[in-house]
Amino acid sequence: MATKTQVKNGKSAASTKPGSTAKSATAKKTVVVTRSAPKSKSNGSESKFHKLFMDELKDIYWAEKALVKALGKMQKAATSEELVKAITDHQGQTKGHVERLEQVFELLGQEPKAKKCEAMSGLIAEGQEVVDDTEEDSAVRDAGIIICSQKIEHYEISAYGSLRTLANVMGHADAADIFSQTLSEEKDADSLLTQIAESSVNEEASAE
Numbered sequence: 001m002a003t004k005t006q007v008k009n010g011k012s013a014a015s016t017k018p019g020s021t022a023k024s025a026t027a028k029k030t031v032v033v034t035r036s037a038p039k040s041k042s043n044g045s046e047s048k049f050h051k052l053f054m055d056e057l058k059d060i061y062w063a064e065k066a067l068v069k070a071l072g073k074m075q076k077a078a079t080s081e082e083l084v085k086a087i088t089d090h091q092g093q094t095k096g097h098v099e100r101l102e103q104v105f106e107l108l109g110q111e112p113k114a115k116k117c118e119a120m121s122g123l124i125a126e127g128q129e130v131v132d133d134t135e136e137d138s139a140v141r142d143a144g145i146i147i148c149s150q151k152i153e154h155y156e157i158s159a160y161g162s163l164r165t166l167a168n169v170m171g172h173a174d175a176a177d178i179f180s181q182t183l184s185e186e187k188d189a190d191s192l193l194t195q196i197a198e199s200s201v202n203e204e205a206s207a208e
């Protein structure tokens, strides 16, 4: 992180904020190096980047495992046959997502470890709240379940898109391929939910 001022060729590296003029009254031709030597700097950045990648991996691993259970509950709470089938199918895919993440841990020579994903925990709690606040066997409840499920899919789409990018940058092409497969299933699940909402559930809910 550029927390310390680096001055080179009369420009200040700290003056990079949008709108800043990149001018420094103290710059002139002075060369001030406040960071450590390039070699240790590079190694330090690499390991921090790797730690970020591993933390994100542990986060989505926790999320996917939690989702296997949560999707089971949502499927039981849903009424529309189409929606029940979509959730059940995606629960099956989600079990596969957990296994794929375990493959990635293995590729990286690490034991699978989960780290609580506060965001997913919140999204799952929100889904439960919608079920608690709506009538059983109602299209309104189904509409609410779809909204919460799509929020969850969008979180996963962001997570896998970012993980794929990080894996590519770090040269883990095998892991990037695995993330791509899951990413594609998350996007399909999201599209199917939109289709179910727009083709039947929303209209039925508005008539209740």
Ligand SMILES: [Fe+2]
Pocket (backbone or CB within 6 Å): 064, 093, 094, 097, 156, 182, 186
């Ligand atoms: Fe997933």
Ligand SMILES: [Fe+2]
Pocket (backbone or CB within 6 Å): 090, 094, 152, 153, 156, 186, 189
């Ligand atoms: Fe998903």
